[in-house]
Structures are given as structure tokens and as C-alpha cells.
Amino acid sequence: MASKRSVKVADLIIGGGFPVSIQTMWKEPLDPADLPSALHRIQGLASLGCDLLRFAVPDIGAAETLGALAAMAKMPLVADIHFDWRIALRCLDFPIAKIRLNPGNIGARWKVEEVVKKAQGKGVPIRIGVNGGSLPEDLRDLPDRAAAIVEAAERECAVFDELGFQDVLVSMKASDVAQTIAVNRAFASRHEVPLHIGVTEAGPLIAGVVKNTAALVPLLADGIGDTIRVSLSSDMESEVTAAREILAAAGRGRAGITIVSCPRCARASFDTHAFSARWAPRLYCLGKTATIAIMGCVVNGPGEARHADLGITGAGDKVIIFKNGAIARTIRPEEADIVFEEELRAFE
Ligand code: SF4
Structure with missing residues (x-):
């Protein structure tokens, strides 16, 4: 009530x-x-x-x-x-x-x-x-x-x-x-x-x-x-x-960012913990409603990233960025922060 x-x-x-x-x-x-x-x-x-x-x-x-x-x-x-x-x-x-x-x-x-x-x-x-x-x-x-x-x-x-x-x-x-x-x-x-x-x-x-x-x-x-x-x-x-x-x-939230990130396991080729820790504070401050996926490998990564508005996932020795359900870029892991920053700016 x-x-x-x-x-x-x-x-x-x-x-x-x-x-x-x-x-x-x-x-x-x-x-x-x-x-x-x-x-x-x-x-x-x-x-x-x-x-x-x-x-x-x-x-x-x-x-x-x-x-x-x-x-x-x-x-x-x-x-x-x-x-x-x-x-x-x-x-x-x-x-x-x-x-x-x-x-x-x-x-x-x-x-x-x-x-x-x-x-x-x-x-x-x-x-x-x-x-x-x-x-x-x-x-x-x-x-x-x-x-x-x-x-x-x-x-x-x-x-x-x-x-x-x-x-x-x-x-x-x-x-x-x-x-x-x-x-x-x-x-x-x-x-x-x-x-x-x-x-x-x-x-x-x-x-x-x-x-x-x-x-x-x-x-x-x-x-x-x-x-x-x-x-x-x-x-x-x-x-x-x-x-x-x-x-x-509780279903009482307001507009904002939903972060989907995997717990990481031995299959991960991308460190989702470190990446999430670096980016979550910034993501929570985005003034829009969207889902962002941060995933470790190809098992669930492409699936979750594809369903997000913006997604990043490890894939073997590469990292793939998805936007609106499609692959936007395939990059090297060491480029992840720089490229994610560019994509985020375009997304904001
Ligand atoms: S997406 Fe890959 S790395 Fe992440 S928990 Fe699942 S299997 Fe492990």
C-alpha cells in the first residue's frame, strides 16, 4: 500500500x-x-x-x-x-x-x-x-x-x-x-x-x-x-x-543503466572483473536507460552482448564490441579501454 x-x-x-x-x-x-x-x-x-x-x-x-x-x-x-x-x-x-x-x-x-x-x-x-x-x-x-x-x-x-x-x-x-x-x-x-x-x-x-x-x-x-x-x-x-x-x-527502479557482466571463469580471455571495476562507476552515471554487457568468452559472451545495447566480450585472442545486436568492432584486448571509451562517447 x-x-x-x-x-x-x-x-x-x-x-x-x-x-x-x-x-x-x-x-x-x-x-x-x-x-x-x-x-x-x-x-x-x-x-x-x-x-x-x-x-x-x-x-x-x-x-x-x-x-x-x-x-x-x-x-x-x-x-x-x-x-x-x-x-x-x-x-x-x-x-x-x-x-x-x-x-x-x-x-x-x-x-x-x-x-x-x-x-x-x-x-x-x-x-x-x-x-x-x-x-x-x-x-x-x-x-x-x-x-x-x-x-x-x-x-x-x-x-x-x-x-x-x-x-x-x-x-x-x-x-x-x-x-x-x-x-x-x-x-x-x-x-x-x-x-x-x-x-x-x-x-x-x-x-x-x-x-x-x-x-x-x-x-x-x-x-x-x-x-x-x-x-x-x-x-x-x-x-x-x-x-x-x-x-x-523490486520493479520500482527509474531509468538507468543495467550492467550484465559474467563472473569470469577459466575460459575467460577477457578480464571482466577488472573491466567492470574500471567502468561501472562511469556507466552508472550515464544519463540514459540501456543495458551494457561485459563478458569473458564466447560461451555466453556474444549472446549476452548481442542482446545488450552495448556489449563487450572476450573471443579467443580478440575482443568483440557489439552495438544494438550487431558486431561493431573486433579489437585486441589491450585496445579494449580506448575503444570502449570511443564507443561509449558515441553512445551517450
Ligand atoms: S561467459 Fe565465458 S568466461 Fe564468463 S563465466 Fe561464462 S564461460 Fe566463463
Whole structure:
């Protein structure tokens, strides 16, 4: 079931049947003296398909640095606040697109009210971020952890409702796949609030992608989830790429590149691993929808490459490039990068 409500995060609409947006989180402290590098990296993330970027804001100085960056960045930037409501208030002095709060650790209700009031005045939405690892004290030891997470989220929503603030999203994160599915299904069956979904603290690259895929594909297939973050102990670019692939696997993907590449075996005369590693980041940034095949030998190579929009395959001591189902060029393996670059430019 799709969330019926939507929120506007700068120019991005989340919920209300709009395409599921992709977000990631900045992983280091921002260097106030080097915001141009941050902007450059944000541009790269945007090219990969990232719609929204969140920053931890641990103190007032970090709020000011993020504020300066938000004034320059085209991508909507989100401030993630724990413990100190004054940091959220300071963030709201800048063009921050969204605030993420864990009201459970902000403390007294009047502090939450102050933030809500200021966000309301500025038209900035708030994500209520409930995390299985930081539940309110009275819910911490309940045997049904999924029910406890949902209860925590519903309590916070009730507070925002009482304050007349509807511009909210909710996330209920757990590090367990079944719990992630259960909490989001339970909440979505009772509320129309847009949902940010993902498995938190999901682990390193492979474990994290597997857990997020296992949790998010069934939710997305049910129409649950309006924005996703694939949390990985890895880089932001991997989180965004994984999110794209998960959306595609769930049939909720947007236009973009599909890469078909073989695992390589003893028959390979072309190193698909090295070639894919070199070219995948560039391919994911192509602004068109197409299938690219990267194959090792004649067993499956010509077949896959022929079915792709652009394909490259090893074939004995040669490498063959296919375009739109036909052989375009036959080259030596050492020419592969140069020739692929030429073909890609013509293809873009
Ligand atoms: S296409 Fe060839 S190299 Fe690649 S996995 Fe199949 S048999 Fe091995």
C-alpha cells in the first residue's frame, strides 16, 4: 500500500505515489575549509542517482558548516540531530531541506515543540527516526521488539499531530531483516505517513546489501517505502548504487543503466572483473536507460552482448564490441579501454 501523504523536501516530493527517492549519509566530519570538495562529491552522488543527502550534526559548529554547504548545494541536504534541540534550531537558520530527529533522545516535550514550531515556520519537514537501538526506556525491554518500535513511532507521531505538524516522515530502523519488514508493514497498515525504509547497521558491503535487499524488496513490492537508504559499512557511492539496484530488483527502479557482466571463469580471455571495476562507476552515471554487457568468452559472451545495447566480450585472442545486436568492432584486448571509451562517447 502506498503512503497517501507526501512531504516536500526542497524540490523533491517524497510519498504520495511519487518515485521512491534514494538517499545516503555523509560519513566524515565536514571540513569547513574545504566545502568545494564536498560539493564536488555531492555532484558525483547526484550523477549516480542520489536524491537526498543526510549529515550528522553533533554540535553548533557542524550546524553552521552544514548550513554554509546547503546554501551552495543543489541537492537537498538533511540535518540529523540527536540529544540537543538547540542544534536543530540553529540548522533551521539555514536552507536545510529536512531535519531528522529522534524525539526519544531530545528530551522534554517543550524542546521538541520549539523545533517543530520553527520548522513549521520555515516549511521544513521532519523525519521522526526511531531506531531499535535507542528506544524509550519503558519500551526497551518489551519482548515483542517490533511492536515496541512501532509503538515508539506512533507515540512520536501523536505528539507531532497534537502540535498540528503534518509535514513528517517516519523511519523505524532495526538491524534485523524480519523486524524491518514487520515494523514497516504494521505501521503502513495503520498510517498514511511517508516512510523512509532501510535496515540499519546492516554490516559491511556484502552482508549489508543482502540484508537490505531481503528486507526492502518485499516492502517495495507491497508499495511500502517512499525513500530508501541502504546503510553499509562502506562508502556512500556503494550505498546509492545498491539502492538503485534494489529499486530495480523490486520493479520500482527509474531509468538507468543495467550492467550484465559474467563472473569470469577459466575460459575467460577477457578480464571482466577488472573491466567492470574500471567502468561501472562511469556507466552508472550515464544519463540514459540501456543495458551494457561485459563478458569473458564466447560461451555466453556474444549472446549476452548481442542482446545488450552495448556489449563487450572476450573471443579467443580478440575482443568483440557489439552495438544494438550487431558486431561493431573486433579489437585486441589491450585496445579494449580506448575503444570502449570511443564507443561509449558515441553512445551517450
Ligand atoms: S561467459 Fe565465458 S568466461 Fe564468463 S563465466 Fe561464462 S564461460 Fe566463463
